[in-house]
Amino acid sequence: MSAHPDPEVRPTMEALAAEGVDVLRVTYPDLMGSARSRDILLHHLPHAAGHGLAFSRLVYHTAARGDHSDVPGGLAAGMPDVLVRPDLGTVRTLPWEPGVAWCIGDVHDPATGRTVPESPRDLLRRVTARLDDAGLTALVGPELEYVLLEPDDGAPTGWRRYAAAPGNVYTTGLRGDPDGHLLRTMRALRDLGLDVSGGNREFDGGQFEINLDHSEALDAADRAFRFKAAVKELARAEGRLATFMAKPTNDGGGTGFHLHVSLVDAHAANVFDAPDAPYGLADVARHALAGVLAHAPALSALLNPTVNSYKRFGPDTAAPWLINWGLDNRNAMVRVPPERGGGARLEVRLGDATANPYLAIAGLLAAMRLGIDAGAEPPAPATGHASDTRAADRLPTDLGRALDALEADTALTEVLGADFVSAFLTFKRDELARFHHYVTDWEFREYAEIN
Numbered sequence: 001m002s003a004h005p006d007p008e009v010r011p012t013m014e015a016l017a018a019e020g021v022d023v024l025r026v027t028y029p030d031l032m033g034s035a036r037s038r039d040i041l042l043h044h045l046p047h048a049a050g051h052g053l054a055f056s057r058l059v060y061h062t063a064a065r066g067d068h069s070d071v072p073g074g075l076a077a078g079m080p081d082v083l084v085r086p087d088l089g090t091v092r093t094l095p096w097e098p099g100v101a102w103c104i105g106d107v108h109d110p111a112t113g114r115t116v117p118e119s120p121r122d123l124l125r126r127v128t129a130r131l132d133d134a135g136l137t138a139l140v141g142p143e144l145e146y147v148l149l150e151p152d153d154g155a156p157t158g159w160r161r162y163a164a165a166p167g168n169v170y171t172t173g174l175r176g177d178p179d180g181h182l183l184r185t186m187r188a189l190r191d192l193g194l195d196v197s198g199g200n201r202e203f204d205g206g207q208f209e210i211n212l213d214h215s216e217a218l219d220a221a222d223r224a225f226r227f228k229a230a231v232k233e234l235a236r237a238e239g240r241l242a243t244f245m246a247k248p249t250n251d252g253g254g255t256g257f258h259l260h261v262s263l264v265d266a267h268a269a270n271v272f273d274a275p276d277a278p279y280g281l282a283d284v285a286r287h288a289l290a291g292v293l294a295h296a297p298a299l300s301a302l303l304n305p306t307v308n309s310y311k312r313f314g315p316d317t318a319a320p321w322l323i324n325w326g327l328d329n330r331n332a333m334v335r336v337p338p339e340r341g342g343g344a345r346l347e348v349r350l351g352d353a354t355a356n357p358y359l360a361i362a363g364l365l366a367a368m369r370l371g372i373d374a375g376a377e378p379p380a381p382a383t384g385h386a387s388d389t390r391a392a393d394r395l396p397t398d399l400g401r402a403l404d405a406l407e408a409d410t411a412l413t414e415v416l417g418a419d420f421v422s423a424f425l426t427f428k429r430d431e432l433a434r435f436h437h438y439v440t441d442w443e444f445r446e447y448a449e450i451n
Contacts, residue, residue, distance in 0.1 A: 006049040008088040013045055019093055021101045026053060026086050028105040029120045031060055031427055033356030035229040052083030060118035061427060069430040071423045083110045095191035104222055117419035120358030127362040128217050130369050138365050141214035141260035142224040144353050146231055147248050148181060148206045149241040159241055164205030176201035182208055185234050192230060194223045204252040217361050224357035244353035246309040254312030254319050257351035272344035280340045289325060289346055290378040291371015292334055296323045297405035298412050300396045302363040303351035307435045310398045312352055315387055320349050324382040324392035331386035366415040399432055
């Protein structure tokens with residue numbers, strides 16, 4: 001199926017050529033949030049923008065190690081094509097790769113011209129449209145952590161944590177980053193146009209957090225997606241591995257993906273702020289918060305989407321494990337920061353850094369919209385350690401329970417779409433089945449000699 005030429009093609013080509021760019025990298029997110037891409041020479045851009053670049057739809061159903069899930073529309077359908085067209089509004093030159101520019105692509109079914117249900121970017125568009133219908137726009141500020149590893153032939157995994165000295169939480173400079181990785185990375189991300197606001201060494205050795213400024217939901221997801229891909233690429237250039245695993249080491253903590261979310265009206269006024277309302281939060285804010293709490297078990301499948309995700313949780317960790325909220329309380333699943341006025345927002349601390357930014361934000365906004373529609377009120381805020389199991393239910397304790405919760409949450413799945421949910425559940429349950437059949441190093445160490 002052909003398409004009308006994009007009027008931005010010629011100006012884009014001329015601007016890129018003037019910067020010495022002769023290659024465009026067209027990237028799109030798969031279900032995991034990993035970047036799938038193709039490099040094209042600049043003279044091929046008119047065809048790519050008009051017709052699209054052909055990829056097998058099976059890419060969406062392909063796991064990290066190349067295993068394929070039997071999702072409808074993929075393997076059993078003959079591995080048909082999808083077409084990916086560059087979104088020219090997302091073109092950015094790569095500061096660390098001369099002559100190359102990078103953009104995000106939009107995915108279409110060539111047989112129908114419509115989007116495909118597995119497309120994370122289009123799922124987020126569908127969810128934000130529901131907020132648009134209510135005259136609301138979501139602003140999202142992503143906070144992502146990662147762990148930097150160095151090669152170590154003597155380590156069981158082949159990697160050790162970079163700069164592992166303890167006690168450097170919330171530090172910058174050479175004290176906790178002797179090679180200057182953080183500043184080098186932040187500058188590259190700034191030059192890429194990701195609107196980085198700041199960064200620091202986090203709790204564990206080799207762990208860093210870099211914050212992105214808030215923007216509208218799709219742009220925030222685009223920047224978080226690019227952030228993860230860019231950080232990994234920059235680490236590779238250093239001969240290192242940047243991992244966003246929820247808990248990459250036994251002796252370290254978890255890596256989070258916190259999302260600061262507010263809603264604004266057509267005049268860009270924050271609708272969460274209400275000085276005279278309970279907690280200084282307007283009705284719409286409390287209802288949105290109640291929606292997040294009500295759908296938290298199902299949201300876990302999207303915000304904690306791996307087997308490893310659930311090793312981050314527990315009473316003795318800094319990660320939330322109960323379905324609760326608190327006023328400026330970092331032990332709670334949802335924290336309401338002290339700012340009000342234009343800064344009134346929810347900080348959802350449920351997610352870990354393995355989450356696909358598009359799916360995480362889409363699920364969160366869907367739950368908020370459901371809460372607003374229901375007009376529900378949240379329970380009393382948790383205090384202190386936020387660990388009272390009599391006042392709050394526990395989050396799912398493993399991926400299987402989270403997937404079951406997503407499937408059972410018919411209100412949320414209706415917003416997300418039955419076809420997307422079916423594809424996601426099939427993909428993740430296949431992953432879970434492969435894990436259950438895999439013999440781990442722990443099992444061998446525990447049982448081989450004694451049994």
